[in-house]
Amino acid sequence: MPAHGVTSDGAAVVINETNLGFLTQLAGWARFSEVADAALRAQSLSLSENFRVTVRRGMVTAWRIAPDRVLIRSDVKLSLESSDDLAVLDLSEARVCLTLEGAGAAGLLSRVIALDFSEAAFPVGTFAQTALHHVGVLVDRPGRDQFTILIPTTWTTSLIGLLTDHLARAA
Amino acid sequence: MLRIHCPVCGLRDETEFTYGGDATMRRPDMTESDPKAWVDYVFIRDNPRGPHKEYWHHVTGCRQWLIVKRDTLTHEISGSYLAREVADLADEVAA
Numbered sequence: 001m002p003a004h005g006v007t008s009d010g011a012a013v014v015i016n017e018t019n020l021g022f023l024t025q026l027a028g029w030a031r032f033s034e035v036a037d038a039a040l041r042a043q044s045l046s047l048s049e050n051f052r053v054t055v056r057r058g059m060v061t062a063w064r065i066a067p068d069r070v071l072i073r074s075d076v077k078l079s080l081e082s083s084d085d086l087a088v089l090d091l092s093e094a095r096v097c098l099t100l101e102g103a104g105a106a107g108l109l110s111r112v113i114a115l116d117f118s119e120a121a122f123p124v125g126t127f128a129q130t131a132l133h134h135v136g137v138l139v140d141r142p143g144r145d146q147f148t149i150l151i152p153t154t155w156t157t158s159l160i161g162l163l164t165d166h167l168a169r170a171a
Numbered sequence: 172m173l174r175i176h177c178p179v180c181g182l183r184d185e186t187e188f189t190y191g192g193d194a195t196m197r198r199p200d201m202t203e204s205d206p207k208a209w210v211d212y213v214f215i216r217d218n219p220r221g222p223h224k225e226y227w228h229h230v231t232g233c234r235q236w237l238i239v240k241r242d243t244l245t246h247e248i249s250g251s252y253l254a255r256e257v258a259d260l261a262d263e264v265a266a
Contacts, residue, residue: 051179065233066233067179069233114184114186128232129232130232131187131231131232134231136230
């Protein structure tokens with residue numbers, strides 16, 4: 001790492017494994033929206049109503065991944081505690097963060113994930129949970145030619161291999 | 172390849188989902204003592220041709236259970252809903 005390559009149409013891509021920091025999941029039940037929003041506001045964040053839009057405040061990123069679940073990536077451990085209405089789970093060791101950068105990043109993802117990564121369908125500032133080689137991953141687009149992918153730690157070697165092998169074959 | 176609309180994630184390929192069975196089945200009341208009612212509930216399924224309601228789990232997406240209205244003859248999907256919302260609605264109607 002990092003791995004450099006080009007897609008079959010000649011666009012450059014750099015794949016890198018980066019420091020995830022801390023990843024915290026909040027999950028809940030019927031009162032999730034109210035309780036999670038209060039917990040997030042204490043961290044200067046808020047609960048998004050949108051399941052596609054990434055919420056960023058400084059070094060903290062939040063993704064509303066389901067009606068009663070949110071993932072928070074942060075550079076420091078958040079002071080969140082579980083309660084009767086909120087389950088706080090530290091997933092920092094459960095995911096690895098990859099970045100794909102370059103003019104070919106969207107093209108490479110289009111070849112391995114069944115989603116439309118055009119700017120119109122997947123604008124900057126949005127995310128999606130989807131399958132990469134049948135493995136559940138979260139894809140975030142912080143910049144036009146920049147993607148962040150959270151992958152299960154146990155699949156790191158396989159999925160990096162899949163991406164780099166694809167670039168090698170394209171070259 | 173089916174394309175299923177997830178109310179949370181949007182339109183996705185069938186490969187992101189797993190089929191969860193017939194969504195029209197209703198569990199007998201827990202006090203039901205007739206074995207036939209339980210055998211029917213657990214084992215007996217129709218094989219309908221035409222519109223049908225099915226459970227699908229968005230396993231590599233939001234992990235929500237959906238109820239999908241699918242035509243078993245044409246594979247046309249005419250609607251999809253979060254199963255939890257349909258259940259909540261049924262509870263309200265029953266109340």
